[in-house]
Amino acid sequence: MRELRQEMQSADATLNSKALSHLDQHFIRYVDQGTLPGFLLPVARKGRVAHLTLHGSRNRVAGPPAETDTVWRMHSMTKPVTSVAAPPLSEHGAPDLDAPRGTCRPTSAAP
Template identity: 35%
Template sequence: MNSDLQQRMEAVLADALDQQEMSGASVLVMKDGKTLCRLEAGYADRKAGRKIKCDTIYRLYSMTKPITAVAAMILLERGELCLQTPVYEYIPSFSGGKVWRDGRLEEAIRPVTIHDLLNMTSGLSYGDSDTETERRTRELFCEMERRLITESPMTTREFAEKAGAIPL
């Protein structure tokens, strides 16, 4: 193990815990198949006083986002992806984008780009408030859930095409 890296990571985690940025974390840093740093800090359950251990099970949400971002950065490094490419070049329903502005549907000023998706600034929503965009997004999520256990579950591609057609 790399003791310098271990000490720096311990300091980062201690600071994050002191600042109450997190309750706890488990960290593993590997390179070329070798463990450089492994540590646990904080609590899995603060109220119960249960500390984090290396085998603590976490509920993780949105974990495809960092994996997708890493894959995109690899493609960027290889020159196979440009961050300014409009999403409609990959998902046609993103062309001719519309936005809700002051209760009216208008043409988008510019297309949504790969950079927008990676930066979480695309205007896509989770359907958790009460705008027209949110309502339509909720309907899409409901359709996806209804079809999940049927003979024709919604594919990722189909979901993306339908999401691209929802005004931002």
């Protein structure tokens, strides 16, 4: 596996530097509040990393700093993935989020 590093400037990738800063500050707050021990935030555009932020430590107990090769513990990702995927599909009529549970109605093909 190759080393994770920033490969281009965010401006060259047409990424909004103010929005990226806001995103960094959002996660830094979680570290400062003790909700997260640390984080690694890469943002890529067209397959190249255009923004990379490391902050905090690898874990709450040992405390070594977060690095690009830190292995992060992840829990079930079903709910986050579904919550991102459902709204665009719903705009096209599939699935019907307002239908009673256990019912199904024919829908047009999703994009």
